[in-house]
Amino acid sequence: MLRLLWDLGELGISSNPGSYILSGIVRGCPVGNYCPNFNMTLPMVCPVEKYCPRENMTMPYNCPRQKYCPSMGLIYPVDCPMGYYCPEYNLREPIPCKAGYHCPTMNMHFYVYCPKGTYCPRGSIRPKQCPRGSYCPNNFMPWPIKCPYNMTCPWEGMALPVACPSWMKCDVGSGVRDEF
Numbered sequence: 001m002l003r004l005l006w007d008l009g010e011l012g013i014s015s016n017p018g019s020y021i022l023s024g025i026v027r028g029c030p031v032g033n034y035c036p037n038f039n040m041t042l043p044m045v046c047p048v049e050k051y052c053p054r055e056n057m058t059m060p061y062n063c064p065r066q067k068y069c070p071s072m073g074l075i076y077p078v079d080c081p082m083g084y085y086c087p088e089y090n091l092r093e094p095i096p097c098k099a100g101y102h103c104p105t106m107n108m109h110f111y112v113y114c115p116k117g118t119y120c121p122r123g124s125i126r127p128k129q130c131p132r133g134s135y136c137p138n139n140f141m142p143w144p145i146k147c148p149y150n151m152t153c154p155w156e157g158m159a160l161p162v163a164c165p166s167w168m169k170c171d172v173g174s175g176v177r178d179e180f
Contacts, residue, residue, distance in 0.1 A: 015039055018056035028056045032073040045072045049090040063090045066107040080107050083125045096123040099142030113139045116159040129157040133175035146173040 015026045020040040029035035033043035034057040046052035050060035051074040063069035067077035068091040080086035084094035085108045097103035101111035102124040114120035118127030119141040130136040134144035135158040147153040151161035152174045164170030 017058040031075050034060050048072055049092050051077050065109045068094050082106055083123045085111050100140035102126050115139055117157040119144050132156055133173045135161050152176045
């Protein structure tokens with residue numbers, strides 16, 4: 001009866017952390033993997049929310065702020081895209097920019113408020129001008145407000161509506177212009 005030698009030490013083969021043993025040969029742990037223990041027979045795949053950029057790693061790196069690590073075996077973290085922010089370490093996916101804010105560049109770990117006269121739906125890259133017939137009175141507006149009855153918002157980017165001229169009729173959402 002053949003006896004299988006599971007104890008590689010009996011063969012005189014051993015490996016340090018950062019390497020593993022395959023078919024009796026000591027090999028360096030490949031990129032995208034790590035080898036934390038002595039005498040490993042298989043490398044461990046770098047887990048989600050971490051990355052392993054070089055050979056012979058004993059532990060994976062934490063995914064940095066401003067990046068995210070969505071899958072196993074990552075060699076490099078992924079840039080946080082515009083319209084999203086990555087405020088924490090070890091993110092699995094980027095977070096859409098909050099309504100009322102915008103995220104204008106890649107790799108942001110914070111968001112920027114939308115100024116008066118603009119609005120920012122969730123995931124905005126840049127503020128949008130309030131359209132004619134509406135206004136945006138505050139910072140942090142997630143959507144525009146329709147002009148009220150007997151008021152008008154004749155231009156884009158208005159922070160406040162103006163009174164409708166007495167000789168005109170202005171319904172809700174009016175964008176009437178008359179020599180303002």
